[in-house]
Amino acid sequence: MQNKLHxxxxxxxxxxxxxxxxxxxxxxxxxxxxxxxxPLTATEKLYQIQIIDPNQRNxxxxxxxxxxxxxxxxxxxxxxxISSSPVRHGDLELCIRAVGNFTNFLAKVERGTRxxxxxxxxxxxxxxxxxxxxxLLIGGGLGIVPLRSPLLAVLENRSRYGRVDIMYGxxxxxxxxFTYQYEEWKRFDISLGITVDRADKGWKGRTGLITxxxxxxxxxxxxxxxxxxxxxxGPPVMFHFVCKMLTEAGLPMQKMFVSLERRMHCGRxxxxxxxxxxxxxCLDGPVFDYWSVxxxxxxx
Amino acid sequence: xxxxxxxxxxxxxxxELLAVNVxxxxxxxxxxxxxxxxxxFDVVYDFDExxxxxxxxxxxxxxxxxxxxxxxxxxxxxxxxxxxxxxxxVYRPLVFFGMHACDINALNKLDxxxxxxxxxxxYYMGKRKNLFIIGIDCNPEPxxxxxxMGTDFAIHGFDLFLTDLGGKYFAEILSATAFxxxxxxxxxxxxxxxxxxxxxxTSGKNKHYTATVDTSDLTKILDLEFESKAWDYWGEKCLSxxxxxxVCPTCYCYGVEEHVDLDLxxxxxxxSLHSCNLIDFAKVAGGHNFRPKSxxxxxxxxxxxxxxxxxxxxxxxxxxxxxxxxxxxxxxxPPAVIASVRGKE
Numbered sequence: 011m012q013n014k015l016h017x018x019x020x021x022x023x024x025x026x027x028x029x030x031x032x033x034x035x036x037x038x039x040x041x042x043x044x045x046x047x048x049p050l051t052a053t054e055k056l057y058q059i060q061i062i063d064p065n066q067r068n069x070x071x072x073x074x075x076x077x078x079x080x081x082x083x084x085x086x087x088x089x090x091x092i093s094s095s096p097v098r099h100g101d102l103e104l105c106i107r108a109v110g111n112f113t114n115f116l117a118k119v120e121r122g123t124r125x126x127x128x129x130x131x132x133x134x135x136x137x138x139x140x141x142x143x144x145x146l147l148i149g150g151g152l153g154i155v156p157l158r159s160p161l162l163a164v165l166e167n168r169s170r171y172g173r174v175d176i177m178y179g180x181x182x183x184x185x186x187x188f189t190y191q192y193e194e195w196k197r198f199d200i201s202l203g204i205t206v207d208r209a210d211k212g213w214k215g216r217t218g219l220i221t222x223x224x225x226x227x228x229x230x231x232x233x234x235x236x237x238x239x240x241x242x243x244g245p246p247v248m249f250h251f252v253c254k255m256l257t258e259a260g261l262p263m264q265k266m267f268v269s270l271e272r273r274m275h276c277g278r279x280x281x282x283x284x285x286x287x288x289x290x291x292c293l294d295g296p297v298f299d300y301w302s303v304x305x306x307x308x309x310x
Numbered sequence: 311x312x313x314x315x316x317x318x319x320x321x322x323x324x325x326e327l328l329a330v331n332v333x334x335x336x337x338x339x340x341x342x343x344x345x346x347x348x349x350x351f352d353v354v355y356d357f358d359e360x361x362x363x364x365x366x367x368x369x370x371x372x373x374x375x376x377x378x379x380x381x382x383x384x385x386x387x388x389x390x391x392x393x394x395x396x397x398x399x400v401y402r403p404l405v406f407f408g409m410h411a412c413d414i415n416a417l418n419k420l421d422x423x424x425x426x427x428x429x430x431x432x433y434y435m436g437k438r439k440n441l442f443i444i445g446i447d448c449n450p451e452p453x454x455x456x457x458x459m460g461t462d463f464a465i466h467g468f469d470l471f472l473t474d475l476g477g478k479y480f481a482e483i484l485s486a487t488a489f490x491x492x493x494x495x496x497x498x499x500x501x502x503x504x505x506x507x508x509x510x511x512t513s514g515k516n517k518h519y520t521a522t523v524d525t526s527d528l529t530k531i532l533d534l535e536f537e538s539k540a541w542d543y544w545g546e547k548c549l550s551x552x553x554x555x556x557v558c559p560t561c562y563c564y565g566v567e568e569h570v571d572l573d574l575x576x577x578x579x580x581x582s583l584h585s586c587n588l589i590d591f592a593k594v595a596g597g598h599n600f601r602p603k604s605x606x607x608x609x610x611x612x613x614x615x616x617x618x619x620x621x622x623x624x625x626x627x628x629x630x631x632x633x634x635x636x637x638x639x640x641x642x643x644p645p646a647v648i649a650s651v652r653g654k655e
Contacts, residue, residue: 288618
């Protein structure tokens with residue numbers, strides 16, 4: 011039996027730190043609980059999800075723009091942008107639209123449901139680099155979901171940033187998300203512009219495209235000052251027009267950041283479902299600067 | 311590298327020494343409709359089952375490290391909690407007896423993304439690290455363009471590599487285990503005559519290639535020709551069946567599905583290899599498909615193999631085995647596609 015080959019156990023006893031370079035972290039899911047569910051519109055709900063173990067919860071850190079994989083055993087697993095502030099660690103808020111099999115199931119669960127959280131994954135908005143600069147936060151439709159985390163992080167550290175402008179547009183007033191927080195956000199000395207494509211009877215705000223809001227903002231300062239950064243989240247068609255307008259106003263491409271969406275089955279650069287040309291949305295994104303997006307085929 | 315030579319009849323003894331382990335090798339699988347013999351890799355129980363003079367297996371060896379379907383984890387679910395159990399589905403080492411250079415290089419390429427980059431995949435690594443590989447030389451088939459891809463010889467990723475010198479085998483030894491095994495059979499150090507025979511064998515192989523792919527500056531050309539009509543031409547032929555990915559030794563894309571057991575107390579999470587040519591590959595919830603056209607999916611497959619992977623790992627993901635072209639029902643082959651994108655056809 012001397013030629014019986016030695017079996018190599020790749021998950022030897024030395025591992026167990028669950029770092030992303032360790033093979034045992036691949037299927038390592040943190041048990042979590044849906045602590046509350048708050049309906050925002052007819053199709054979107056805000057889920058408060060808490061990692062159960064207090065140590066794991068405190069150790070869980072993420073940066074605005076990153077996402078997690080949310081798993082419901084037996085139902086599925088899908089990627090979601092984190093909408094909460096990074097100071098809350100593993101006490102996450104995920105805003106989820108019921109649109110597919112998994113999210114429609116999620117729309118029916120009650121608080122107290124045990125779920126699994128893996129992550130955080132992906133790149134983030136460089137908020138530290140943005141300190142001392144003016145910031146434009148531009149969101150369209152569900153784009154406010156990945157935008158809310160950097161937004162809250164900026165508000166919590168308001169003194170470190172210059173002028174802050176938030177522009178948010180939705181199709182109809184009924185589809186506006188986080189309406190209950192607008193007044194609270196305004197208290198942080200920011201300018202908040204909300205617009206809808208189609209008004210309904212009770213709507214007293216603006217009607218029109220988000221590019222109108224942006225045009226007015228740019229007109230206020232003639233051109234965008236050198237120390238300005240922009241974060242743009244929304245549908246691809248919005249990226250196209252907003253980023254073009256920002257470029258024309260003099261904002262360099264590397265100071266504009268977008269968050270892209272793709273199908274994902276792993277979040278770890280292995281399943282290839284999120285590839286854009288030569289890039290993984292899960293590893294190299296979801297946050298890209300506009301230069302990288304321009305450089306990628308079929309990105310937007 | 312240490313070299314040895316041994317007489318051909320010693321190979322059966324080498325097999326017997328390894329027979330305490332599970333051995334996988336090339337075996338005959340009947341003939342195709344033209345009468346050409348078909349081969350595949352399978353578990354063998356006797357040395358005589360091995361078809362070491364095989365031309366090319368229909369499927370690649372990847373299913374032994376990347377099963378087409380694999381359970382990633384199981385769950386025990388109770389009313390208000392669940393527990394996850396992970397099993398890497400590897401329990402014993404595996405001996406691969408007779409793998410061609412292209413397939414060895416394919417595993418080396420899979421290592422780059424699945425074992426040597428961020429988030430290494432333990433399901434792959436567990437199986438990969440427990441492989442003992444005996445490589446064997448080959449004669450190029452009409453579909454082989456491995457020489458164009460630089461994968462016609464393997465320089466690492468095997469334990470032992472055998473080259474047929476007529477009456478004997480020339481052995482390259484890359485591991486201590488392989489060295490220990492060879493010390494148990496009759497073998498000698500190669501002499502000057504063996505060196506000459508070995509060099510003749512390799513240069514003789516080089517003369518037999520008929521298929522070629524011009525890879526010079528290919529990454530940039532794929533970018534330049536992103537909107538080329540050639541993609542539409544091939545896209546119209548493509549049946550979007552995913553057979554190319556099925557037989558490809560380096561296609562590793564997958565999808566994950568979860569299932570609930572009948573008793574509602576257990577669940578499982580399973581992975582199946584997918585293909586970027588299948589229509590739902592980039593389709594997201596809500597119905598939007600990032601690559602709705604077959605041309606865009608076919609283009610993406612070439613783009614990933616010859617552009618994206620090069621950008622990430624400095625080498626192409628394609629090993630030039632030509633299996634995809636041979637298996638394709640629409641006769642789409644990489645040499646023809648790349649030549650037409652270059653504007654040579």
